Amino acid sequence: MGSLARAYGRPLAAVIVGIAVAWVLVLILVPLGAMVEQSLWWRESKGDVSLTIDRLYNDISLMELDRQSETDPAKKAILDQSVSEKQAEIATLEAQEKNPPKSYGIANFTRMSGLHFYIFVRTIFYALLVTALALVVCYPVAYVVALASGPRKAIILMVALIVPYAINELLRVYAWLMILDYRGVINGVLQWMGFINLDAREWIPFLENPSAVFLAMIYTYVLFMVFPMVNTLETLDRNQIEAARDLGASTLRIHRRVIIPHAKPGIAVGCIMTFMLSAGSYSVPAIMTRGQGGDWFSQLVYRQFYEANNWNMGSAYAVSLLVVCTAFILLMMRLFGVGLRDIAK
Amino acid sequence: MSTATESAGARLVLNIYIGLFVLYLFLPLAVMSAAAFNSFDYPSVTQWQGFTLKWFVALAHDQRLLQGLVNSVLVALGVIVVSIPAGLSGALILTRLGQRSGTMLYSVLVSPVLTPGIILGISSLIFWREFGVPGGLFVAVMAQSSFIASYAMLLFLARLQRQDRTLEEAALDLGASHTLVFRRITLPFLAPTCFTAAVVAFLQSFENYNTTVFAIGGEWTLVTEIASRLRFGLSPVINVVGVIFVALTLVAAITYVVLKQKPKT
Structure with a gap:
């Protein structure tokens, strides 16, 4: 902090530090803490409370009916008193109903149903699969863009990759929706070839298959693997490859011993981004399944918030997802021996 | 110019592979674009019923989509206002911190980039509800700012690494005030990055779905x-x-290539 004040003066340094602290607290740490806190408590909703309240209301209206027909002032006073007693009781019960006591614990995590847990595991599994597939598909692409083509071709290739990357993720998913829909491109082609008849509602329901989500997801996130790899591979001195070849190394060996070790940080970043994006993706499954299937974990989270209105449970789901993603990042960093500074280049 | 590290056969295979990959990337977008001009009222390219522009007219009259566009721009501007100062402050502090405490702060400031978008949306939604602010444009x-500020910070950090600090020190020695130095030396040096970061922030915000869908209420x-x-x-x-998105991106990309190749001719 001292050097900051020396460089920019005390008032300015204070403003800079103030903004950064506000960023850390208001945008990052406290919201995260609020989410974790939310996941750790629940309210015991007792159905019988509202039943009791209903009964009390009934009693009161009965007594008020009695009171209207009552002529004896003494009895009237007694009725008045019991009415006000019951009203007081209702008030406390209603406060309780509106604001049931909080209980803290990890029940939100352990209460996850078997089906939801299965979807959770399947989401993680599919995300890993997307990551692995993207890595295999993208490595040759990154290699060509970074090393195996002249500068002119490299620029053109780079642009060819950036253009689809820059198109909104939603529209990229939409393109696949069009292709795989009941009256989509593939079914259209099949009809044209005479295999099916769309007017008779004969079509192949690609969208009802979970692999439709998988297909669109690879398409949507594959490029997040390419660019980190290209970035690291571009810094590789091509002479190293020449030297290895001159010394008699085979192509496979060059890749294994020279190129892949150099690309390590890029591979790690690519894997982390691809995994994180696909495990946490809401857009792809929500659009591909039209919000009907519960295929992806993020959809369960969304429903907890916006349909079941159970924010505590939803937070617990979100925290679980965050824990898995963090574990994956740490694992990749350990596995590839890269630090956070290499990651965010 | 290209390096001759591959045999002709290997190069052919690689080229075919890249060609297929690019085709894979572009074909769905081409299908989507083509269907915009089909007068059939279900987006299709296989059931072609004639060229039309009526869907463009329909878009121009679609109040909800137009209002959405306005909201997107408002949110993106808000994100710029929040994330550029935040990113800049973070970068200025990090360049002056020691290795150890720097890494600590760095981890915190970069973490939003590595967090799934829905988590950022959810945590903001919960946090602001505590203050009685429901999900909406503000949330x-x-x-969005929580992670876009991180991107801005990374851009500023890269720029600050190339900064010649002696300039600031010389100006201070010559009696300039701190504010003057900041305004006349530091900010002008960072101005191009401010512009880049604002553009990046705008695009990131405009495109964002996973975070926004939770925070938008x-x-x-x-x-x-x-x-x-959908x-x-x-x-x-x-x-x-x-189609409009694809066209804008293509125009931007072509401009970029032309600008990039000009100095060489």
């Missing part, structure tokens, strides 16, 4: 509106939005 700005941006429409079935109006 969307806050949720009952309001909508262009992207969340498109997503909720639930009820496909409409060529969405294809028109797609």
Whole structure:
């Protein structure tokens, strides 16, 4: 902090530090803490409370009916008193109903149903699969863009990759929706070839298959693997490859011993981004399944918030997802021996 | 110019592979774009019923999509206002911190980039509800800024690494005030990055869906509106939005290539 004040003066340094602290607290740490806190408590909703309240209301209206027909002032006073007693009781019960006591614990995590847990595991599994597939598909692409083509071709290739990357993720998913829909491109082609008849509602329901989500997801996130790899591979001195070849190394060996070790940080970043994006993706499954299937974990989270209105449970789901993603990042960093500074280049 | 590290056969295989990959990337977008001009009222390229521009007209009259566009721009501007100062402050501090405490702060400031978008949306939604602010455009700005500020910070950090600090020190020695130095030396040096970061922030915000959908509550941006429409079935109006996006991106990319190649000729 001292050097900051020396460089920019005390008032300015204070403003800079103030903004950064506000960023850390208001945008990052406290919201995260609020989410974790939310996941750790629940309210015991007792159905019988509202039943009791209903009964009390009934009693009161009965007594008020009695009171209207009552002529004896003494009895009237007694009725008045019991009415006000019951009203007081209702008030406390209603406060309780509106604001049931909080209980803290990890029940939100352990209460996850078997089906939801299965979807959770399947989401993680599919995300890993997307990551692995993207890595295999993208490595040759990154290699060509970074090393195996002249500068002119490299620029053109780079642009060819950036253009689809820059198109909104939603529209990229939409393109696949069009292709795989009941009256989509593939079914259209099949009809044209005479295999099916769309007017008779004969079509192949690609969208009802979970692999439709998988297909669109690879398409949507594959490029997040390419660019980190290209970035690291571009810094590789091509002479190293020449030297290895001159010394008699085979192509496979060059890749294994020279190129892949150099690309390590890029591979790690690519894997982390691809995994994180696909495990946490809401857009792809929500659009591909039209919000009907519960295929992806993020959809369960969304429903907890916006349909079941159970924010505590939803937070617990979100925290679980965050824990898995963090574990994956740490694992990749350990596995590839890269630090956070290499990651965010 | 290209390096001759591959045999001709290997190069051919690689070229075919890249060609297929690029085709894979572009074919769906081409299908989507083409269907925008089909007068059939279900977006399709296989059932072609004649060229039309009526879907463009329909888009121009679509109040909800237009309002979504306005909201998207508002949110993006808000994100710029929040994330550029935040990113800049973070970068200025990090360049002056020691290795150890620097790494600590760095980890915190970069963490939003590595966090799934829905988590950022959810945590902001919960946090602001504590203050009685329901999900909406404001919460969307806050949720998006948390990670877009990190991107801005990374851009500023890269720029600050190339800064010649002796300039600032010399100006101070010559009696300039700190504010003057900041305004006349530091900020002008960072100005190009400010511009880049603002553009990046705008695009990131405009495109964002996963974070926004949780934070937006009952309001909508262009992207969340498109997503909720897709639930009820496909409409060529969405294809028109797609065509506009593709066209804008292509124009930007071609301009970039032309500018990049000019100095060499």
